[in-house]
Amino acid sequence: DAMVIQNPRYQVTQFGKPVTLSCSQTLNHNVMYWYQQKSSQAPKLLFHYYDKDFNNEADTPDNFQSRRPNTSFCFLDIRSPGLGDAAMYLCATSRDSRGTDTQYFGPGTRLTVL
Amino acid sequence: DQQVKQNSPSLSVQEGRISILNCDYTNSMFDYFLWYKKYPAEGPTFLISISSIKDKNEDGRFTVFLNKSAKHLSLHIVPSQPGDSAVYFCAAVEDGGSEKLVFGKGTKLTVNP
Numbered sequence: 001d002a003m004v005i006q007n008p009r010y011q012v013t014q015f016g017k018p019v020t021l022s023c024s025q026t027l028n029h030n031v032m033y034w035y036q037q038k039s040s041q042a043p044k045l046l047f048h049y050y051d052k053d054f055n056n057e058a059d060t061p062d063n064f065q066s067r068r069p070n071t072s073f074c075f076l077d078i079r080s081p082g083l084g085d086a087a088m089y090l091c092a093t094s095r096d097s098r099g100t101d102t103q104y105f106g107p108g109t110r111l112t113v114l
Numbered sequence: 115d116q117q118v119k120q121n122s123p124s125l126s127v128q129e130g131r132i133s134i135l136n137c138d139y140t141n142s143m144f145d146y147f148l149w150y151k152k153y154p155a156e157g158p159t160f161l162i163s164i165s166s167i168k169d170k171n172e173d174g175r176f177t178v179f180l181n182k183s184a185k186h187l188s189l190h191i192v193p194s195q196p197g198d199s200a201v202y203f204c205a206a207v208e209d210g211g212s213e214k215l216v217f218g219k220g221t222k223l224t225v226n227p
Contacts (some may be wrong), residue, residue, distance in 0.1 A: 004157065040123070040219060041219055042116070042118070042203070042216075042217040042218055042219045042220070043158075043203070043215075043217045044217075045214050045215065048214075057214075090157060090158070092157070097213055098209070098213055099146060099207030099208065099209055099212075099213040099214060099215060100146050100163070100165075100207060100209055102160045103160070103215065104157075104159075104160075105150075105157030105158045105159070106157050107155060107156050107157045108157055
């Protein structure tokens with residue numbers, strides 16, 4: 001029944017140790033988004049894929065990368081996590097990339113950096 | 115610099131009464147606005163939206179009002195129910211522009227039985 005699935009729900013990593021977060025969808029949507037939400041802050045868009053086309057936000061650090069091997073899956077790679085990267089990471093999908101298209105969110109992965 | 119502001123981190127309301135959640139924005143290019151609701155351990159879910167060509171949109175117990183001149187929108191929930199207890203995010207879009215959602219920080223609503 002779940003439409004946007006994120007694994008793991010909780011991830012603990014060490015400072016500087018690469019980590020990968022996973023998102024999958026059963027909606028067959030064209031667009032997949034990654035948001036970062038720090039404690040008591042607004043979700044902030046990191047990047048999105050429209051099909052295979054990658055769209056990075058200008059202020060997303062180079063430390064954050066993404067891969068979308070197929071329609072269903074999208075990964076967020078953090079190459080060298082710092083303490084400031086501890087946050088909730090939300091994956092979302094939408095049929096099209098228009099802002100008026102409803103985005104469907106996964107439950108998020110909470111990342112802790114030790 | 116926050117373009118979408120939800121100045122009340124929390125709101126507590128009695129069951130059956132009206133809940134009013136407020137949102138202000140600074141970017142005059144925003145022309146589509148959304149409210150998302152988030153329960154603990156779940157992702158945000160879309161609740162209701164409004165285009166800038168309207169000043170009101172209603173869906174059951176939920177009504178969103180838009181005041182473009184004041185750059186202000188509000189979400190009214192009438193009557194409030196305990197199941198409405200959640201975090202509510204306001205979001206804005208520049209339709210035809212960047213197309214990306216810009217979120218506020220959210221307001222935690224608690225509806226007391």
